[in-house]
Amino acid sequence: MIARSAARIGLYIAIAAPLALIAVSDRPFLVQVAIGVAISAILALAWDILSRTGQVSLGHAAFFGIGGYGSALLTPILGSVLGWVAGILLCGAVAILLGAVTLRLRRLYFTIATLSFSLSIQVLILVTPGLTGGSTGIMPPVIAGGSPSLQLLFITACLVAAAVVSDVFLGSRFRPAFFMIRNNPDLAAASGVPVTRLKILAFAVSGMIAGLAGACYCGLYGYVIPEDVFTINWNVLPLAVTVLGGMDTTLGPIIGAVVLRALEEVARHFVGGVGYQVVYGAVIILFIVGMPKGLVGFAQSLKRRAVPEPSSAKPRLVS
Numbered sequence: 499m500i501a502r503s504a505a506r507i508g509l510y511i512a513i514a515a516p517l518a519l520i521a522v523s524d525r526p527f528l529v530q531v532a533i534g535v536a537i538s539a540i541l542a543l544a545w546d547i548l549s550r551t552g553q554v555s556l557g558h559a560a561f562f563g564i565g566g567y568g569s570a571l572l573t574p575i576l577g578s579v580l581g582w583v584a585g586i587l588l589c590g591a592v593a594i595l596l597g598a599v600t601l602r603l604r605r606l607y608f609t610i611a612t613l614s615f616s617l618s619i620q621v622l623i624l625v626t627p628g629l630t631g632g633s634t635g636i637m638p639p640v641i642a643g644g645s646p647s648l649q650l651l652f653i654t655a656c657l658v659a660a661a662v663v664s665d666v667f668l669g670s671r672f673r674p675a676f677f678m679i680r681n682n683p684d685l686a687a688a689s690g691v692p693v694t695r696l697k698i699l700a701f702a703v704s705g706m707i708a709g710l711a712g713a714c715y716c717g718l719y720g721y722v723i724p725e726d727v728f729t730i731n732w733n734v735l736p737l738a739v740t741v742l743g744g745m746d747t748t749l750g751p752i753i754g755a756v757v758l759r760a761l762e763e764v765a766r767h768f769v770g771g772v773g774y775q776v777v778y779g780a781v782i783i784l785f786i787v788g789m790p791k792g793l794v795g796f797a798q799s800l801k802r803r804a805v806p807e808p809s810s811a812k813p814r815l816v817s
Contacts, residue, residue, distance in 0.1 A: 506665055510658050513752060517657075521650040529646045531763070533718065535755045536653045537711050538739055542751030543660045544707035545736035547667050550746055551700045552680035553601065557612025558708045559732035560619040561589045565709025566716030566727050567623065567630060570638030578639065586709045593705030597698040613733065620728035635723035638716045653714045657752070660707050664748040667700070676700070708736075742785055744792030753793050758782070 520532045545558055568588045573581030600611040623630045630636060642648035667676070678686035679693050687693045716722045735758075736751075743754025761781055769776075789796040 509749065510661060513661060514654050514658050517650060517654040521647045521654070526646060529650050531759060533646070533650050533653055535759050536650070536657045537715050538735060538759070539752045539755035540653075540657050540660045540711040540714065541708055541732065542736040542739040542743070542755055543664045543748065544704045544711065546740045546745060546747075546751050547664060547707065548700050548704035549740070550667065550673075550676040550680065551697050552605075552683070553697065553701070554605070554609050554737070555612040555704075556609050556733045556737070557614075557616035558704075558736055559728050559730070560612075560616040561593065561705040561708035562712035562715070562732045563619060563623070563724070563727035564592060565589050565706075565712030566638065566722060567636065567712075568709065569713040570636050570716055570722070571629070573639050582713055585713055586706045589709030589712075590702040590706040593702045594698055596705075597701035601694065601697040601701060616728065616733055620724050623724045623728065630724075633724065635721060635726075637721050640720040641714070641717035644720070649718060656710055656714055660710065661748050661752070663703060663707060664751075667703070668746075668748065672696070738782060740792075742782060742792060744794030744796075747792075747794050750792050750794040757785075757793065 517532050517536060520528050523529070541558060541562060544561070545555060548555055565585055565588075568585030569582045570585075572584045572588075575581065576584055596612075596615060600608055600615075603611055624632055626632065627634070642652055666672070675686065675691050675696055678689065678691055679696060683693050712727055716727065739754040739758050740751045741754070742758055743752065744750025765781070785793075791799070
């Protein structure tokens with residue numbers, strides 16, 4: 499137990515240290531890239547937590563946007579800390595209500611339902627300009643006074659918090675139950691596992707972490723429009739990042755976010771224009787086909803090959 503705790507603390511330090519070093523460096527481009535990676539990783543961790551119950555969401559842009567808009571609208575009323583907390587809790591409440599309706603759906607039907615929900619929230623934002631600013635957007639309070647370095651440090655702390663929550667749901671209390679729910683929900687229910695309650699819990703936590711990512715994103719520049727947060731990109735990005743890095747892990751979505759952003763920058767540099775997106779997408783497909791368990795799974799398989807498990811065969815007695 500102590501060894502595992504020490505390993506997890508080491509992981510959190512390994513996550514935070516490079517981002518902190520970039521934050522104190524005098525490299526604005528790297529700081530902006532690191533901020534994008536950290537926000538993508540937080541959103542991917544949120545998506546992965548829900549996927550551990552066997553539910554594939556294409557609607558996390560809804561919680562991303564609700565978190566951003568909620569924190570922006572509530573901060574002037576409640577203050578910075580309480581405004582953010584209330585915005586994130588709002589995402590959890592919406593996820594619980596949505597989960598109560600949709601989590602009984604299986605596989606593709608659930609995916610379609612979450613995508614429809616995301617599109618509906620965007621429409622709701624657009625038709626309520628008196629509250630949300632409509633298509634003209636809103637002006638949320640800027641994080642850390644607009645200092646990119648301090649913003650990166652703050653978002654890094656949020657990423658570490660999301661990683662801690664992810665690890666909690668990978669612990670012995672939740673992981674076996676999630677595994678049973680994902681592979682055979684009927685058998686899990688017959689075995690006494692509270693399937694619906696655990697799915698709703700995972701959905702609520704996933705929605706809140708996605709809302710945290712949205713609040714971070716909306717607080718970067720002090721201005722946001724619906725097309726910035728409710729775009730299909732934020733629905734597909736966490737899926738691509740998690741599959742690339744490795745599902746059902748904490749490190750996978752973080753590594754996936756780093757690699758995906760690196761691929762994007764390399765493709766943009768060598769191809770340029772909009773053509774880079776074709777190359778970028780093709781490389782992602784090749785990665786996924788070649789490493790179906792993601793980069794983390796691929797690394798683990800290499801480790802198992804390099805260090806074979808000790809034989810359990812009993813030694814023979816020599817006469």
